Amino acid sequence: MTSSSSMLNNNSISINVSDDEPDEFANKLRARARRKRKKIGLRGGKTGTGFSHIVVKKLLKWWPVVVFLLAAGLLVFEASRIGGKPGKKLNLETGHGKIHDKVVEKKVPTNLNRLDPVTHVVHGVREPCLKLLPAEELEHLDFPMDKVPADPIKRVIYITEANPASIDDGMPFEQHSVESRFNLFTGNQTLKQRDEGFKVKGADASIHCGFYSEKGGFRISSEDRSYMESCKAVVSTCAFGGGDDLYQPIGMSESSLKKVCFVAFWDEITLASQEADGHKVGDDRYIGKWRIILVKNLPFTDQRLNGKIPKMLAHRLFPNSRYSIWVDSKSQLRRDPLGVLEALLWRSNSVLAISEHGARSSVYDEAKAVVKKNKATPEEVAVQLAQYRQDGLPEDKRFNGKKALSEASIIVREHTPSTNLLMCLWFNEVVRFTSRDQLSFPYVLWRFKEFRNINMFPVCTRKDLVNSMGHIRKAKPLTS
Numbered sequence: 001m002t003s004s005s006s007m008l009n010n011n012s013i014s015i016n017v018s019d020d021e022p023d024e025f026a027n028k029l030r031a032r033a034r035r036k037r038k039k040i041g042l043r044g045g046k047t048g049t050g051f052s053h054i055v056v057k058k059l060l061k062w063w064p065v066v067v068f069l070l071a072a073g074l075l076v077f078e079a080s081r082i083g084g085k086p087g088k089k090l091n092l093e094t095g096h097g098k099i100h101d102k103v104v105e106k107k108v109p110t111n112l113n114r115l116d117p118v119t120h121v122v123h124g125v126r127e128p129c130l131k132l133l134p135a136e137e138l139e140h141l142d143f144p145m146d147k148v149p150a151d152p153i154k155r156v157i158y159i160t161e162a163n164p165a166s167i168d169d170g171m172p173f174e175q176h177s178v179e180s181r182f183n184l185f186t187g188n189q190t191l192k193q194r195d196e197g198f199k200v201k202g203a204d205a206s207i208h209c210g211f212y213s214e215k216g217g218f219r220i221s222s223e224d225r226s227y228m229e230s231c232k233a234v235v236s237t238c239a240f241g242g243g244d245d246l247y248q249p250i251g252m253s254e255s256s257l258k259k260v261c262f263v264a265f266w267d268e269i270t271l272a273s274q275e276a277d278g279h280k281v282g283d284d285r286y287i288g289k290w291r292i293i294l295v296k297n298l299p300f301t302d303q304r305l306n307g308k309i310p311k312m313l314a315h316r317l318f319p320n321s322r323y324s325i326w327v328d329s330k331s332q333l334r335r336d337p338l339g340v341l342e343a344l345l346w347r348s349n350s351v352l353a354i355s356e357h358g359a360r361s362s363v364y365d366e367a368k369a370v371v372k373k374n375k376a377t378p379e380e381v382a383v384q385l386a387q388y389r390q391d392g393l394p395e396d397k398r399f400n401g402k403k404a405l406s407e408a409s410i411i412v413r414e415h416t417p418s419t420n421l422l423m424c425l426w427f428n429e430v431v432r433f434t435s436r437d438q439l440s441f442p443y444v445l446w447r448f449k450e451f452r453n454i455n456m457f458p459v460c461t462r463k464d465l466v467n468s469m470g471h472i473r474k475a476k477p478l479t480s
Contacts, residue, residue, distance in 0.1 A: 118464035129460035153417035154203035185216030185299035209424035217299035231261035238265035242273035247332035331466035350455035355462035361403035384433035404442035
């Protein structure tokens with residue numbers, strides 16, 4: 001009893017366990033402990049399967065974020081590849097100084113080599129914007145050599161430093177002048193000479209028209225000059241400062257390919273950038289249909305101004321050519337040159353054809369747009385407009401019922417004394433004021449009252465004449 005009561009008082013139970021005969025209950029306890037340890041191993045990872053289970057659960061919860069990060073990384077990678085391919089750094093040495101690390105940015109043209117016609121609706125009927133002769137007639141088309149247009153001017157005398165008509169002989173001005181854009185190439189035209197240039201007296205007209213001095217620059221090899229003198233009609237373009245790519249003309253007749261010169265003026269920077277892109281000039285100096293004319297010693301630091309020389313002074317570069325078609329470097333000519341001459345000049349009895357401006361008709365409105373688009377400084381535009389207002393240029397100048405404001409990326413003309421003088425007057429305006437030739441063209445038309453027979457064709461005709469790609473590269477300005 002005594003032992004029994006003491007066991008109850010201590011609230012304890014005594015269990016005897018023998019090593020020889022294990023208790024069944026103890027075995028169950030040990031088995032339960034082993035199962036618990038095994039479950040812990042599954043979670044934590046003696047085998048690693050628990051970690052995988054956690055990762056899968058996290059992925060199921062956060063998969064949108066993971067997909068977004070992967071897509072963003074892929075976009076960044078592709079953008080770096082696209083941005084890196086076209087950009088080529090050129091380290092070029094020119095006669096005017098060194099141009100360092102010229103970064104070239106190229107766009108891929110989307111409408112290259114398109115020949116589909118552009119149409120518009122006339123009196124309810126859809127018609128082509130440019131009505132060319134049928135293909136079989138184009139093949140037999142030739143220059144109307146017997147046709148001589150009536151012209152109030154018989155001869156244009158170009159003022160040079162060796163010409164007695166020049167009062168500027170021996171002037172001490174530099175090729176690249178900081179104070180003025182007039183230089184040894186242009187001659188220093190005074191305001192009085194500018195005013196007199198618009199007043200044709202008698203049959204002769206004297207005018208500054210570039211190439212004032214042998215030291216003025218724009219040097220071309222004797223072989224190239226000989227070729228240019230052989231041209232009776234020419235399609236020309238230019239790219240200076242590593243500018244746009246060269247687009248091959250399309251839609252040409254065999255007759256035009258035989259009778260018309262295709263000339264592209266390049267400087268050494270453009271030549272180097274084109275060769276770096278794999279566009280090599282052949283031993284015959286051609287790339288496709290284009291004869292490449294290399295120009296050295298460009299007279300202006302502003303490449304836009306250098307581009308006005310072949311654009312406006314084709315009659316000086318091609319002295320024996322009777323016709324010329326200018327095409328901006330951003331465009332691809334896609335219509336037959338002889339057909340274009342017939343449609344825009346011969347059929348309408350015109351000596352100059354140029355496209356109307358698509359958006360505006362007022363010089364003063366165009367000036368605001370030029371400043372807004374940062375294509376010229378407000379100061380230089382203000383000087384030009386002040387002069388035009390002082391001279392009395394109307395707000396909305398019209399010529400033969402059509403607006404005189406031109407887009408001017410395509411110029412088709414016959415080289416008559418009147419058109420030659422008009423181009424000289426226009427060139428002197430862009431040298432004196434801004435390089436935006438749209439601002440000065442209506443003024444020149446208004447002041448040169450003797451000029452007649454101009455065809456201001458609509459925008460849709462221009463769109464039918466060329467495929468416009470826009471500018472591929474930004475030209476690098478020269479350094480003095």
